[in-house]
Amino acid sequence: MARLPLPRILSTGSAQLARSREFARTAADGATDVLHPLITVSRGLRQLTGLARQRWLATPREKRGPLLFFVAVGVLVVAFVPYGPLTALIALMAAAAWKGRVRTPVRTGPDEAEAGRLQALYDALVPYFTNPDDPAPLFAHGGQWSSAFSDHAFDGAGRLTALRISYPAYFTDGEEESRARIEQVLHAKSGRGREYRFCWDEEGNRLLMTVLPALATTITAQRFVTAPGETVLGFTDADAVQRTVPVADGDGTRDAPPVIWRTGPRSTEPHLLAVGEPGSGTTTLLRSIALQALAHGDVLIVEGSGTGEYACLTGRGGVLAVECALSGALASLEWAARETERRLIAANRARQAGLPAPDDTKRPLWILVDRPSVFGHLAAADGHPDPQELLSVPLRHGRAAHVTVVVAEQSDCLDELCEAVLAHTRARVVLGPADFDRVEAVLGAVPQTTPAPQVPPGRGYARLGTGPVLRLQVPATPDPYDEATGHDQRLAVLELLPERPDGAEQGEAYGQRDPHRQHDVRPVEPVSIPAAKIDGPAPPADTARPVPAEG
Numbered sequence: 001m002a003r004l005p006l007p008r009i010l011s012t013g014s015a016q017l018a019r020s021r022e023f024a025r026t027a028a029d030g031a032t033d034v035l036h037p038l039i040t041v042s043r044g045l046r047q048l049t050g051l052a053r054q055r056w057l058a059t060p061r062e063k064r065g066p067l068l069f070f071v072a073v074g075v076l077v078v079a080f081v082p083y084g085p086l087t088a089l090i091a092l093m094a095a096a097a098w099k100g101r102v103r104t105p106v107r108t109g110p111d112e113a114e115a116g117r118l119q120a121l122y123d124a125l126v127p128y129f130t131n132p133d134d135p136a137p138l139f140a141h142g143g144q145w146s147s148a149f150s151d152h153a154f155d156g157a158g159r160l161t162a163l164r165i166s167y168p169a170y171f172t173d174g175e176e177e178s179r180a181r182i183e184q185v186l187h188a189k190s191g192r193g194r195e196y197r198f199c200w201d202e203e204g205n206r207l208l209m210t211v212l213p214a215l216a217t218t219i220t221a222q223r224f225v226t227a228p229g230e231t232v233l234g235f236t237d238a239d240a241v242q243r244t245v246p247v248a249d250g251d252g253t254r255d256a257p258p259v260i261w262r263t264g265p266r267s268t269e270p271h272l273l274a275v276g277e278p279g280s281g282t283t284t285l286l287r288s289i290a291l292q293a294l295a296h297g298d299v300l301i302v303e304g305s306g307t308g309e310y311a312c313l314t315g316r317g318g319v320l321a322v323e324c325a326l327s328g329a330l331a332s333l334e335w336a337a338r339e340t341e342r343r344l345i346a347a348n349r350a351r352q353a354g355l356p357a358p359d360d361t362k363r364p365l366w367i368l369v370d371r372p373s374v375f376g377h378l379a380a381a382d383g384h385p386d387p388q389e390l391l392s393v394p395l396r397h398g399r400a401a402h403v404t405v406v407v408a409e410q411s412d413c414l415d416e417l418c419e420a421v422l423a424h425t426r427a428r429v430v431l432g433p434a435d436f437d438r439v440e441a442v443l444g445a446v447p448q449t450t451p452a453p454q455v456p457p458g459r460g461y462a463r464l465g466t467g468p469v470l471r472l473q474v475p476a477t478p479d480p481y482d483e484a485t486g487h488d489q490r491l492a493v494l495e496l497l498p499e500r501p502d503g504a505e506q507g508e509a510y511g512q513r514d515p516h517r518q519h520d521v522r523p524v525e526p527v528s529i530p531a532a533k534i535d536g537p538a539p540p541a542d543t544a545r546p547v548p549a550e551g
Contacts, residue, residue, distance in 0.1 A: 037097070039100075040096075040097055040100045040101060041093055041096045041097050041100060042096075042100070043096075043099075043100035044095065044096030044097055044098065044099035044100025044101075045096045045100070046100075047096075047099050047100060048095065048096055048099055110152065110154070113158055114152075114154050114158060115145075117154075117158070117159075117160065118145040118149055118152060119144075119145050120189065121145070121149075121160075121163075121186070121189045121190070122139070122143065122144075122145035122148065122149065123141075124185050124189050125139055125148075125165075125182070125185060125186075126139045126140065126141055126143070128171075128178075128181060128182060128185065129148075129167050129168055129171055131168065131170060134168065134170075137168070138166060138167065138168055139167075139168070148165060148166050148167070149163060149164070149165060149166075150164045150166070151163065151164040151208075152164075155211075159190065159191045160190045160191070160209075160211070161210070161211045162208075162209065162210045162211070163186075163190075163208075163209045164206060164207070164208050164209075165206070165207040165208075165209070166205060166206055167205055167206075167207060168205065169205050171205075173200055173202050173205075173207075174202065176446075179198075179200060180436075182207070183196070183198050183450065186198070186209055187450050190209070190211075192453075193452070193453065194211050194212075194452075195211070195212040195214075195449050195450055195451075195452050195471075196209055196210070196211055196212070196449060196450045197209070197210050197211075197212050197448050197449045198448055198449075199448065212237065212449060212471070215235060215236070215237075215459065215471060215472075215473035216235065216249065216256070216473065217456050217458070217459075217473060217476065218249050218250055218476075219235060219247050219248075219249050219256065219473075219475045219476065220248075220475060220476045220477070220488070220489050220492040220493075221287075221288055221291055221475050221476065221477040221489075221492050221493050221496055222247065222248055222475070222492060222496070223295075223496070224245055224247070224258070224292070225245045225246060226245070226260065226292075228296050229262055229263055229264040229267070229296075229364075230260050230261070230262055231260070231261045231262075231263065231289055231292050231293070232245070232258045232259070232260060232261075232288075232292065232475070233258075233259045233260075233261050233285065233289075233429065233462055233472060233474065234258070234259050234285075234458065234462070234472040234473050234474040234475060235247075235256045235257060235258055235259065235472070235473050235475070236257055236258070236259050236462075236470045236471050236472055236473070237257065237470075237471055238257050240257065240468070240470050240471070241257045241258070241259070241260075241470070243257065243258065243260065244256060244257050244258070245258050259462050259464075259470055259472055261427055261464060263364070263404045264364070264399070264402065265399055265400055265402065267399060268426065268465050269426040269427035269464050269465045270398055270399035270404060270405075270424075270426075271395055271398065271404060271405040271406070271407075271424050271425045271426070271427065272289075272404075272405075272406045272407070272425055272427040272428070272429065273406075273407050273408075273409070273417075273421065273422075273425035273427070273428050273429070273442075274286070274406070274407070274408040274409075274428075274429040274430075274431065275408075275409055275410070275411050275414060275428070275429070275430050275431070275442050276408075276410065276411060276429075276430065276431035276432040276460065277410065277411055277431075277432040277433070278410060279432070279457060280431040280432025280433075280457060280458075280460065281431045281432070281457040281458035281459070281460075281474050282370070282408040282409075282410075282429075282431055283305075283309045283370060283408065284457065284458055284474055284476070284477050284478065285408065285429065285431065285458070285474045285477075286301075286310075286368050286370055286406060286408050287309070287310065287313075287477045287478075287479070287493075288474060288475055288477040289366070289368065289406055290310070290313060290319075290366070290368055291477065291493070291496045291497070293364065293366040293404075294316070294317075294318045294319070294498055296364055297318070297363055297364030297365060297366055297402075298318050298319075298320050298363065298364070298365050298366065299313070299318060299319050299320065299366045299368060300319075300320045300321055300332055300336060300365070300366065300367050300368070301313060301319070301321070301322045301323070301368045301370075302323050302329045302332055302333065302367070302368070302369045302370070302372070302375075302387070303322065303323065303324045303370045303371070304329075304369070304370055304371035304372055304373065304374035304375050305370060305371050305374065306324045306325075306374075308324070308481075309370070309479055310322050310370075311479075311481055312479065312480050312481055312493065312494075312497060313497070315500050315501075316497055316498045316499070316500060317498035317499055317500065317501055318498055319498075320332075326375055326378045326379060326382065326384065326387075329375050329387050330379075330384060330385075330387055330390070333367075333369075333387050333390035333391060334390055336365070336367050336390070336391075336394055336403070337390050337391075337392075337393040337394060339365065339403075340393050340394045340397055340398060340401045340403050341393060341397075342361075343360075343361040343401035343402065343403070344397055344400060344401050346358050346360075346361050347361050347400070347401070361401065361402065362402055363402065364402050364403075364404065365401075365402060365403045365404070366403075366404050366406065367391070367394055367403065367404070367405045367406070368406045368408075369387075369391070369405070369406070369407045369408070370408045371408065371409060371410065371413070372387060372388050372391075372407060372409065372417070372421075373409060373410075373413040373416040373417070375387045375388075376388060376416060386418065388417065388418040388420070388421060389418065389420075391405060391407075391418075391420060391421060392418075392420040395420050395421065395423075395424040395425075396420070396424060405424075405425070407421055407425060411430075411432075411434070411438060411442075414441075414442070426464075426465045427462075427463075427464050427465065428442055428443045428444075428462070428463050429460060429461070429462045429472065430442045430443060430460045430461050430462075431457075431458060431459065431460035431472075431474070432455065432459070432460060433451065433452070433453060433454065433455055434451060434460070434461075435451060436451065439451070439461055439469070443461060443463040443469055444463070445463060445468075445469050446469070447461050447469040447471070448468075448469070449471060456473075457474075458473055458474030458475075458476065459472070459473050459474075460472050460474075476489055476492075477493060478490070478493065479493075480493045480494050480497075
């Protein structure tokens with residue numbers, strides 16, 4: 001049977017109704033746009049009328065008569081002032097328009113998703129903060145997060161950035177194991193891949209968790225505003241130190257919080273130990289320290305890796321030697337021990353005679369040793385003493401003789417360091433990814449922050465003596481002769497290198513060529529310090545560069 005078509009009015013009626021509805025909606029929107037000022041003023045007049053009525057109802061009965069009298073007097077004054085009614089009408093319309101404007105609602109609490117995160121975090125902490133004998137527990141199964149959480153903040157992705165937790169007084173917050181369990185739960189539930197700081201208020205039973213921003217990695221080597229005897233190890237959080245220094249960061253200048261290491265006779269941490277994995281930035285730290293030390297003293301470098309990371313310093317003014325071989329390292333460190341003894345004897349004789357110490361005993365001498373464990377293996381194979389034993393005298397008496405020792409070693413070779421190095425290096429730095437056990441083994445304390453799984457080179461922790469554990473980012477100080485070094489960082493390091501005494505240009509060492517020059521220059525040979533000619537006193541400070549032995 002053939003299907004009959006629907007009547008025309010039924011087939012086209014729905015389309016006509018849709019067009020009519022769309023036309024009506026468009027007309028309503030247009031009318032709203034046109035009448036928006038009138039709607040705003042009307043809304044404002046209604047709100048002002050409501051406020052006036054509330055004020056009238058709140059006024060006591062005995063004061064309503066005087067109030068009406070003053071209002072009537074004001075109306076009469078306005079009526080008789082030229083242009084008074086017009087001015088009053090304009091002011092009333094302006095006040096109504098301001099009062100009736102549409103305001104953006106202010107957010108006063110977490111949204112549904114954020115409240116769900118807080119409730120999930122609350123439920124995860126219940127097993128650790130609950131006690132069956134507590135009559136009014138803060139944390140209980142089925143409880144609400146608002147009873148224990150406050151000062152919460154979220155980022156744009158909806159993850160927690162700050163939270164204050166109130167916990168019961170019977171929680172064992174004085175035990176490291178108990179605190180570590182709570183921090184682990186908060187770290188896991190709040191989002192991994194970020195660094196958190198936990199501040200425990202044991203007196204008030206409060207725990208403040210904050211997410212730390214990443215430290216800037218764009219600060220390169222430069223002349224820092226420091227006093228003699230102060231060395232910038234790197235930069236940390238703004239609230240961790242009470243001092244800032246101006247630094248050039250990118251195209252501008254800003255103030256950054258530094259980690260200042262003070263050396264000299266009055267320093268309580270005269271020597272430094274840096275520990276890290278390969279590629280963590282320990283060599284960069286030593287290179288940065290060397291560039292800062294050359295501004296006020298002399299530098300002796302002993303490199304155990306033999307990769308030429310300090311070739312840019314060879315032959316520079318103030319650089320006594322850069323040794324990569326075992327024989328040169330033994331001779332250099334033996335000379336450093338004799339030089340320390342000579343300085344002590346000369347200063348003691350001057351004090352006994354009532355004279356100031358000689359100038360050559362007050363000029364700082366820096367001994368930078370990178371990976372001494374490599375020399376220990378080579379010395380044991382050749383039957384020579386371990387070069388670390390020669391560091392005992394500078395480590396024990398270096399503070400009084402203006403001698404500073406900096407040792408860098410890989411974390412897997414930390415057990416091969418001698419007792420003198422471990423005992424006298426009270427300033428410690430750990431670079432690279434490290435867990436709490438490794439950080440505590442080197443620094444003697446656990447940081448208040450969670451370690452990040454992946455960190456850039458030069459990133460780690462520092463502790464000076466018995467001070468707090470600080471986050472650290474070493475300023476970028478790469479090898480300017482490395483082809484992978486960027487142009488800006490290469491120029492920053494080359495500008496800090498002292499001139500060569502023989503007049504050679506910057507950039508040549510061990511036969512290498514400066515990429516910024518267009519012609520070759522005679523290479524500068526490394527200088528070795530012989531052990532046979534170190535019995536006499538050291539040369540003055542202005543000619544303190546060791547020379548090869550005769551014959």
